[in-house]
Amino acid sequence: MGNLYYNKTAQWIAYAAFFAALAIVPMAIDDDFLLNQLATYGVYGMLALSISLCWGFGGILNLGQGIAFGLGAYGMAMTMQMQTQTESNPIPPIMLNNGLDYLPFLWWPFQNTAVGLIFAVAVPTLFCAVFGGIMFRARVSGPFFAIMTLAMLSAFYTIILDQQAYTGGVNGITPPAPFQFAGIEIEPYSPLAYWTVFFALLTATVIAKLITQSSFGLVTQAIRDDAERVRFLGYGVAGYETMIYTISGLIAAVAGCLWVMLVQYVSPAQLDVGFSISMVIWAAIGGRMSLIGSIIGAFVIQGAQSYLGDAFLSTWLLILGGFFIIIVRFLPNGLASLLEAALGLLATKKKTTTKTPRESNCAEPVPAE
Amino acid sequence: MEFGSVLNALILGVSIASIWLIAALGLTIIYGAAGVINMAHGELIMLGAYSSYMLQHHFGVPYLLCIPASFVIVGLVGLILERGLIQYLYNRPLDTLLATYGVSLVLMQGVRLIFGSDPKYLAVPEVFSTNISLGFASISTFRVIVFAVTALLVLAIWVLFYKTRFGVQVRAVMQNKEMASSFGINANRVYMLTFALGAGLAGVAGSLFGVLNIVLPTMGSSYVVQAFLMVVVGGGSLAGSVVASGVTGELQSVFAFFTNDTFARFLIFVLIVVFLRFRPQGLFAKAGARR
Amino acid sequence: MTGLLEIHHLCKSFDTVKVIDDFSLEVVEGTLCCLVGPNGAGKTTTMDLITGRIKPTSGKIVFASDDITGQSEHEIARAGIGRKFQVPAVLRDLTVRQNLAVAYSRQTNPFWNLLRFRVPGLAQKLDEIATLAGLTHRLNERAGILSHGETQWLEIGMVLMQEPRLMLMDEPIAGMTESEIEKTARIFKELRKSTTLIVVEHDMGFVREIADVVTVMHMGSLLAQGTIREIEADPRVRAVYLGEQEAA
Numbered sequence: 001m002g003n004l005y006y007n008k009t010a011q012w013i014a015y016a017a018f019f020a021a022l023a024i025v026p027m028a029i030d031d032d033f034l035l036n037q038l039a040t041y042g043v044y045g046m047l048a049l050s051i052s053l054c055w056g057f058g059g060i061l062n063l064g065q066g067i068a069f070g071l072g073a074y075g076m077a078m079t080m081q082m083q084t085q086t087e088s089n090p091i092p093p094i095m096l097n098n099g100l101d102y103l104p105f106l107w108w109p110f111q112n113t114a115v116g117l118i119f120a121v122a123v124p125t126l127f128c129a130v131f132g133g134i135m136f137r138a139r140v141s142g143p144f145f146a147i148m149t150l151a152m153l154s155a156f157y158t159i160i161l162d163q164q165a166y167t168g169g170v171n172g173i174t175p176p177a178p179f180q181f182a183g184i185e186i187e188p189y190s191p192l193a194y195w196t197v198f199f200a201l202l203t204a205t206v207i208a209k210l211i212t213q214s215s216f217g218l219v220t221q222a223i224r225d226d227a228e229r230v231r232f233l234g235y236g237v238a239g240y241e242t243m244i245y246t247i248s249g250l251i252a253a254v255a256g257c258l259w260v261m262l263v264q265y266v267s268p269a270q271l272d273v274g275f276s277i278s279m280v281i282w283a284a285i286g287g288r289m290s291l292i293g294s295i296i297g298a299f300v301i302q303g304a305q306s307y308l309g310d311a312f313l314s315t316w317l318l319i320l321g322g323f324f325i326i327i328v329r330f331l332p333n334g335l336a337s338l339l340e341a342a343l344g345l346l347a348t349k350k351k352t353t354t355k356t357p358r359e360s361n362c363a364e365p366v367p368a369e
Numbered sequence: 370m371e372f373g374s375v376l377n378a379l380i381l382g383v384s385i386a387s388i389w390l391i392a393a394l395g396l397t398i399i400y401g402a403a404g405v406i407n408m409a410h411g412e413l414i415m416l417g418a419y420s421s422y423m424l425q426h427h428f429g430v431p432y433l434l435c436i437p438a439s440f441v442i443v444g445l446v447g448l449i450l451e452r453g454l455i456q457y458l459y460n461r462p463l464d465t466l467l468a469t470y471g472v473s474l475v476l477m478q479g480v481r482l483i484f485g486s487d488p489k490y491l492a493v494p495e496v497f498s499t500n501i502s503l504g505f506a507s508i509s510t511f512r513v514i515v516f517a518v519t520a521l522l523v524l525a526i527w528v529l530f531y532k533t534r535f536g537v538q539v540r541a542v543m544q545n546k547e548m549a550s551s552f553g554i555n556a557n558r559v560y561m562l563t564f565a566l567g568a569g570l571a572g573v574a575g576s577l578f579g580v581l582n583i584v585l586p587t588m589g590s591s592y593v594v595q596a597f598l599m600v601v602v603g604g605g606s607l608a609g610s611v612v613a614s615g616v617t618g619e620l621q622s623v624f625a626f627f628t629n630d631t632f633a634r635f636l637i638f639v640l641i642v643v644f645l646r647f648r649p650q651g652l653f654a655k656a657g658a659r660r
Numbered sequence: 661m662t663g664l665l666e667i668h669h670l671c672k673s674f675d676t677v678k679v680i681d682d683f684s685l686e687v688v689e690g691t692l693c694c695l696v697g698p699n700g701a702g703k704t705t706t707m708d709l710i711t712g713r714i715k716p717t718s719g720k721i722v723f724a725s726d727d728i729t730g731q732s733e734h735e736i737a738r739a740g741i742g743r744k745f746q747v748p749a750v751l752r753d754l755t756v757r758q759n760l761a762v763a764y765s766r767q768t769n770p771f772w773n774l775l776r777f778r779v780p781g782l783a784q785k786l787d788e789i790a791t792l793a794g795l796t797h798r799l800n801e802r803a804g805i806l807s808h809g810e811t812q813w814l815e816i817g818m819v820l821m822q823e824p825r826l827m828l829m830d831e832p833i834a835g836m837t838e839s840e841i842e843k844t845a846r847i848f849k850e851l852r853k854s855t856t857l858i859v860v861e862h863d864m865g866f867v868r869e870i871a872d873v874v875t876v877m878h879m880g881s882l883l884a885q886g887t888i889r890e891i892e893a894d895p896r897v898r899a900v901y902l903g904e905q906e907a908a
Contacts, residue, residue, distance in 0.1 A: 061463050140649050143406050143462045147597055148642060154594050155638035162631035216773035222762045225751040232711060233822060234737035234765040243770045273594065277470055284467065314478045321474025328468040329457060 005343040008213070015209065015292055019202050025194070032189040037306065039262050041299050042197040046204055046255040048282040048298035049291055053208045054248035055280070056288030057217070059224030060141070060241060064149030066276035067156050068124040068249035070266075072256025074160070074167065075120025077266040078110040080175035085111075094173065098165035106166055113181070121253045128249030129242060136238040136245075141227070150273060157271040172267025179261045188262050197258050201295070204251045208291050211247065220244055281324050287336025297334065376506040378626040379619065384512040386618025387519040391577065392592045393599035393610050394522060395570035401605040402543055402563040404462060405455060408469040410596060411589030412476035413568050417443045417575020418584045419480055422489045432493050436518070439572040447568020451561050459560070473590070481586040489584040497580070515577050522570065526607060539563055598641050604651025612652055617641070664689040664856050665710070665826055670719035672702075672709060672880075679705050680716070681880040687826070687873075692848060692857045694867045696891075697877035698900070703860045704746055706877070707828050711743050712736040724825065738768060742824030746831050746860075748811040752804035756795050756814060759803050760786050763818035785821060792847065793817035808835040816844075820851075827851070829859045833866055845869045876900075 004010050022042075026035060047069060055061050081092050091103055103111075110116035131152060135145055160167045167173070179186045186193050211217050220240055222230045227237050260266050269275065279298075286297015301320065308316045331337060396410050407413075420442040421435035430438065450472065458465040497511040530536035541549040542559045550556050575589070582588060599617065603609025617637055624633030645651075663686035672680040680702050687693050695703050708714045710721055712733040721729045728736050737743075751759050764782050767773060790796045793813040798806065803814060812835060819827055829848075833841045841863075848857060848870050861867050867874060867888060874891045876883040884894045891897055 061466075134646055138646055138649060140646070143466055144601070144649065146463070146466060147406070147594075147601060148645065150594050151598055151638055151642055155635050155642070158631055158638065159635045162629070162635065211774065213777060214774055215767070215776040215779060216770055218758060218762055219770070219773060221754060221758070222751050225753050226749060228733075229745075229749045229751060230762070231733040232713075232737050232743050233763055233818070234734050235768045236734045236770075239770045243774075273590070280467065281471075314481045318475055318478035318482065321471045321478065325454065325468050325471035325475070328464050328471065329454065332461075332464060 045295035048294040050251040052294035058244040064153035068252035070271040071124035072253030076257035076260040077173040079116030124253040132245040287334030290336035293336030382619035382622030390614035395567035399567035409473040411593040413571035414575040415589035417572030418579030421576040439576040443572025444569030451564035604654040694871040740825035763821035
């Protein structure tokens with residue numbers, strides 16, 4: 001019996017247990033404010049999941065996930081804002097305060113909820129597909145690609161900040177009412193909001209896990225290992241890289257929509273470089289090679305950060321930075337790798353105690369070169 | 370369109386270029402020599418500003434001496450960083466990027482805890498606060514100083530890398546670390562010194578930027594992405610960074626003249642991404658094997 | 661020319677250095693062609709050019725009547741050319757089993773592969789190749805910890821999993837023991853029934869054992885071509901190559 005960590009059934013059981021625990025939470029907690037906060041952690045979990053899929057699994061470091069998250073968030077905010085506009089009050093205050101007395105072309109799709117939601121998710125996904133496609137076809141990868149994502153993130157931040165009349169500038173958009181979906185109002189401070197995020201996180205995790213176990217997943221791992229070798233096997237590497245980057249972006253875009261549903265506000269801060277990189281930190285500390293590890297990493301870090309509050313924020317960030325350095329230097333696969341190592345030890349202990357005879361036709365294990 | 374304001378924009382462009390170049394110089398050297406993406410570069414700039422502030426306010430050191438002093442102080446910080454962390458990560462470029470980001474967090478928060486978040490100001494000699502008039506255009510004297518320092522530094526670096534023995538060693542290690550070592554060059558020492566040099570240059574930039582902008586713990590973060598883009602557009606070479614900064618500085622000023630600062634920045638970013646898509650190796654890529 | 665692979669007047673220069681100089685070659689289907697020559701003759705560069713790793717300065721490469729000049733690596737691989745590298749290139753972090761599974765590249769479209777969890781025909785082929793390569797007991801080990809010889813075999817196994825029409829082998833027996841070399845020779849000769857092979861090698865004993873045709877390269881162009889006997893008797897070859905050859 002090999003290392004339990006790699007056993008697929010054991011993994012699915014662990015995932016099921018994790019989500020079961022998350023599902024019990026609203027029944028155990030009465031505090032709606034706390035539920036809302038936990039739901040935001042769920043959103044961060046989705047972001048960490050998306051990074052883990054793209055970076056840990058796919059080997060593509062994306063420092064600009066805030067683009068997908070932010071564009072999804074703005075799309076949702078625009079949809080929610082337009083939901084509150086009526087016949088007598090058709091133009092959002094953002095435009096009116098900036099001297100515009102008509103609804104800009106950019107906002108038209110968001111007048112309809114269904115179309116707005118589709119655009120909120122589709123536009124960032126399309127961006128990832130196009131940007132990723134262009135970059136990967138040009139064989140831009142590794143740290144270079146990471147810098148490119150930072151540049152694009154900065155570009156988006158700058159343009160959103162600048163175009164005040166269209167985006168609300170530095171103040172962002174604050175939809176005055178909760179999100180309405182098919183006649184149901186999803187109050188941010190309610191179990192319904194929590195469940196919405198829960199099911200989104202569950203679905204995203206299951207899809208991501210299935211992807212890692214598919215043929216596509218195998219090729220993607222191979223590309224992470226040695227992209228050139230995989231080319232010579234006949235695979236169009238750029239296609240695979242673009243695909244995993246785009247799926248990761250899709251998850252982040254959905255997370256963005258859910259976030260605005262929960263906090264009823266969006267601003268350029270969602271496209272801040274620091275925020276995008278913190279998603280990477282969550283995944284790195286939790287364990288980027290483990291989807292569930294990354295999610296837990298996000299929960300723990302963001303949870304600790306809220307708990308410590310503003311008073312200790314500087315100290316906390318200092319410690320976090322230091323811890324991050326230690327992880328990168330000594331434990332690159334994060335805390336999940338500690339579990340992996342522990343289970344590995346357990347497995348070898350079991351092997352020596354049961355004394356299984358080795359197969360006779362194999363040579364003695366040869367030491368690595 | 371007034372000729373004077375166009376000329377002003379062009380001259381301002383040269384100044385912007387010199388600012389971006391001096392911010393990118395340290396990074397060029399570090400990235401060029403060792404392939405290290407130092408995400409803490411902005412915070413090293415910030416440290417330079419704070420060093421100057423501290424020397425000035427607590428030790429009464431005149432501003433002009435603060436500049437070389439900042440070079441030494443931040444250079445030492447860079448040395449410690451290289452020996453303590455960077456040297457273990459040379460064969461892991463993505464991890465270097467992330468680890469240095471961690472360092473940037475530590476430095477920023479550390480400074481915040483020590484100095485507080487309130488803005489600090491660097492006092493400069495009276496004469497620097499004046500403007501120089503050139504016919505219809507005018508430019509602040511300090512910006513001229515920045516330009517002069519930048520030019521001086523570029524010259525000094527050029528001499529160092531192409532006219533000294535140390536420079537030959539650095540270029541040898543850049544080309545092929547193993548080969549250089551077999552010729553008796555201590556590659557580790559070369560990496561250490563180049564990193565310290567790069568950090569020191571960031572310190573100088575900081576002591577200048579602290580005058581142009583106010584001194585805050587967050588002042589450095591806006592420079593990293595910008596500086597990086599100059600380095601990659603330039604291709605990692607000194608000449609590349611000079612040309613890249615020159616061109617983008619001018620373009621920033623010209624675009625800002627027609628639209629506004631923020632939109633100009635956006636255009637520059639987009640242009641850079643497009644440029645790098647077609648020429649990922651940058652303007653003047655360094656010859657020889659990358660480690 | 662009517663060979664499976666035809667190279668017409670291939671030239672490649674790096675800056676001003678002419679590495680491949682008007683090289684032409686025809687490889688007939690079902691034969692084993694050995695490519696030999698001193699170091700620097702351009703053998704690996706020729707392989708790079710055929711497989712699309714580098715683009716020729718001029719010249720044409722035709723495979724199974726299709727012009728593949730300038731195509732990308734994966735298109736050429738899909739057309740039916742498999743390659744084993746000089747420095748064994750396997751996927752070090754993946755297990756031996758995973759390496760062989762990835763190499764079974766029947767379906768390369770990423771969209772289809774998102775929906776596939778079981779690959780028909782893979783298990784059987786994998787067992788077959790693993791047995792051939794002597795790696796059945798190593799299937800669940802990480803490829804990175806294999807010995808040099810085992811890594812060579814893994815890579816050969818991966819190329820076999822690809823089921824290409826043309827196999828390019830760059831120094832396949834480097835680091836192998838006597839019995840392994842014997843086994844490799846047997847396998848290569850067997851393969852001629854279903855595949856065509858081009859083998860780059862320095863070991864003349866091995867070449868003598870397996871080659872139908874021997875092509876000698878020198879300074880980027882064709883020096884001589886023929887059976888091993890003809891080559892060994894050729895005075896030009898003696899002068900240029902065999903005289904300089906290190907002990908096989």
